[in-house]
Amino acid sequence: MSDLLEKDSNEKSADPREAEDIYAEDGSVRSSYLDRVRAALAEGRSDALTRDVGRLHESELGDLLEALDPEERTRLVDLLGDAFDFSALTEVDEGIRLEIVESLPNDKIAIALSELDSDDAVYILEDLEEDDQNDILAKLPFTERIRLRRSLDYPEDTAGRRMQTEFVAVPPFWTVGQTIDYLRDDEELPESFSQVFVIDPTFKLLGAVDLDRVLRTHRATKIEDIMRDTSHPIPAQMDQEEAAQIFEQYDLLSAAVTDENGRLVGILTIDDVVDVINEEADEDIRRLGGVGDEELSDTVRRTSRSRVPWLTINLATAILAATVINLFDATIQKVVALAVLMPIVAGMGGNAGSQTMTVTVRALATRDLGINNAARIIRREVLVGLVNGAVFGVLIGVVAGLWFESPQIGYIIAIAMVVNMLAAALAGIFIPLLLDRVGADPAVASTVFVTTVTDVVGFFAFLGIASIWLG
Amino acid sequence: MSDLLEKDSNEKSADPREAEDIYAEDGSVRSSYLDRVRAALAEGRSDALTRDVGRLHESELGDLLEALDPEERTRLVDLLGDAFDFSALTEVDEGIRLEIVESLPNDKIAIALSELDSDDAVYILEDLEEDDQNDILAKLPFTERIRLRRSLDYPEDTAGRRMQTEFVAVPPFWTVGQTIDYLRDDEELPESFSQVFVIDPTFKLLGAVDLDRVLRTHRATKIEDIMRDTSHPIPAQMDQEEAAQIFEQYDLLSAAVTDENGRLVGILTIDDVVDVINEEADEDIRRLGGVGDEELSDTVRRTSRSRVPWLTINLATAILAATVINLFDATIQKVVALAVLMPIVAGMGGNAGSQTMTVTVRALATRDLGINNAARIIRREVLVGLVNGAVFGVLIGVVAGLWFESPQIGYIIAIAMVVNMLAAALAGIFIPLLLDRVGADPAVASTVFVTTVTDVVGFFAFLGIASIWLG
Structure with a gap:
């Protein structure tokens, strides 16, 4: 060839x-x-x-x-x-x-x-x-x-x-035979379609018939007798994400799009919806990772610039956490082991917090978390935070106590760990919930708020308890 | 009612x-x-x-x-x-x-x-x-x-x-008329379908006809004359994620599933594929966030247990980072400002690293990153790391120098920041690429490796330079 x-x-x-x-x-x-x-x-x-x-x-x-x-x-x-x-x-x-x-x-x-x-x-x-x-x-x-x-x-x-503005629509009083003849002879039909819409003379949507239904019905039957209710017409003004949720919920292949007067203006098909679903999932992942709308084909300059805002916010929160450490500089000077151990408390809190936050953000995105189960999930996360705080508090307490040959340091880090894991659980669930409640996207800002909480609480609890205990 | x-x-x-x-x-x-x-x-x-x-x-x-x-x-x-x-x-x-x-x-x-x-x-x-x-x-x-x-x-x-094992299949020598009559009269047909498959007597798949094609063709035409090549039959053994990618790539609504002998055994429909796409995106988000296969309905015990492995790995890497700090305990005792500032260097590196990692993991998942563009993306990320390292190095250098009234500390943190942002870029791109190359899921383990690198490099660079410079 x-x-x-x-x-x-x-x-x-x-x-x-x-x-x-x-x-x-x-x-x-x-x-x-x-x-x-x-x-x-x-x-x-x-x-x-x-x-x-x-x-x-x-x-x-x-x-x-x-x-x-x-x-x-x-x-x-x-x-x-x-x-x-x-x-x-x-x-x-x-x-x-x-x-x-x-x-x-x-x-x-x-x-x-x-x-x-x-x-x-x-x-x-x-x-x-x-x-x-x-x-x-x-x-x-x-x-x-x-x-x-x-x-x-x-x-x-x-x-x-x-939406796609090419679609097939017929009046309700046509028979299946008339419809098939129309489909056979009309040259202006869209390239492919999976249902026939039924409309009145003003283009008002009355119903729809799937093609398999047309094929299975005898020619003399009227379209209005086999049409089904288009129970989920999509208003043209509806957000595409919401439309995608309707497609998923009701396993739709295509849906009618109607204007404010209920007139059929187009159709939305599942392949567009698959793109929307992918984009939204992608957006969540990127926002959790602190990356904006950048593309793989972007230049160094554009990529670098698009990441600066997130890093700036993180710098500000890191400085905030540093000022907390600075409160206890005298204690650190006396016991350097505290400086060695403090990132462990903050880091474990950060990780536990992002576990809870990931679950919360996803459950909100998939609409699995609502007022019916919020109380149960909050209770569960708090308990998980306490249990895991206790487990890892004991673990790191023993390790730190042996490492620095000081049972006191072991006790201090164990208590701080429980406190910070509890703070992590609370921050991980309440921050996304609050952001969602005020209409913000929980994915976009949760990470920075949660790690700020776990850093500040982690350093404050550990160094604070140490400064009291070790004088 | x-x-x-x-x-x-x-x-x-x-x-x-x-x-x-x-x-x-x-x-x-x-x-x-x-x-x-x-x-x-x-x-x-x-x-x-x-x-x-x-x-x-x-x-x-x-x-x-x-x-x-x-x-x-x-x-x-x-x-x-x-x-x-x-x-x-x-x-x-x-x-x-x-x-x-x-x-x-x-x-x-x-x-x-x-x-x-x-x-x-x-x-x-x-x-x-x-x-x-x-x-x-x-x-x-x-x-x-x-x-x-x-x-x-x-x-x-x-x-x-x-797959769904209910489907409609006809022989190639049938006419459109025969097919429509069969669809009208057969009681055993699946509840809904969007295409008719064409098979030989041994069930070998020959092609398919979309229903709109059947409806648009005159009764006397033979099925074999209007059938299209089923150019993307899905082998039954194929991983569902790969199958979903074929659906997305070619905008399929349904596809034939064939056994190892090319016989039609079932069909895969887009609504199942939408579920797969959602599951996979969900999996990526969860793995990046360090959460396993837990469900919202899980108990405290099960949730707590499922999160322990990830936290254990993080504890180990946090202890590793702590031992790096411990190398420089004498320097810290002399200059406590170092303990105050060191989490900033590590934290900024961690965030920059997770930005690069998020982009890399997603690009691998969507197959947008391959050998054709890997070199370009690596070069871009390294340059972005250097540029942003310089920007934030200067920024934190000035802040730290003024805060502790020591230009030296400003220089030290600025240099450490550039080094750690570069390390973050390298870790953020090479770790997911390597995991992907050895057949592991880059989403599952990248986070822990990347933050280990940025913690260790961050503490080592900052405290190391300080111990040389400040004696």
């Missing part, structure tokens, strides 16, 4: 399907494949690239783009010309998407977008400057323009922004 | 749909609803419960079960009798599922399971003791038994274990 593929045929197995897999074992793009693409790019062999890269699935093309260098990316898009599948842009980092879109004239983008599903087109359009957006929209056919504009008018991260 | 609902009618809005929502604003089960259920449970009003609770969606029933106390749960299942929807058991914590299943006689479980989809039945069966499993299977009709046994024979967490 393509000369790109032929080159490779001697080193690959005989199975042609095998030869088409662009991925290596570890899931990254195979370097031999990458080398071939790079060679073709260098030689400007547009035909070879079209044959080889043009056949890739949009997500494979996206991975290929991410694996290439910036100049190679725009060169590939340029050489592919019309063969470049724009939906691949929905599969790459925002930085790469902008880089490619900005390298192309608006005319070309408009033509490409008009061939995409509306949700993909909106995904690409929404990140652009408003001037470019308007310019591209102006170049689109009227109905396309209205559709995309409608999605773009809904706020970011809402169901309306994510 | 039900007397349970009527009681509520005066306090609720006139919209009957509103009255049916069992959830409060925050997503937990409404306490007024819970109270009504509890009252009906206490009075043993089985009819009222059946009318009110029997109409709930399986996930709503699951949430209700989780909100009740253990005794109330088994009592509810008991009072509901045949009206209890067993699929709700797939929506609750494992502990609660076992508690309910173990309260029921095996005969009853067998009858209930035979009415579920095979994937739900397997989900409930797989956690049971082998004796109970065999006993229940023996009570099932032959074909059911064979189906469930086949799924159970595949290892846990594989596609074969998760």
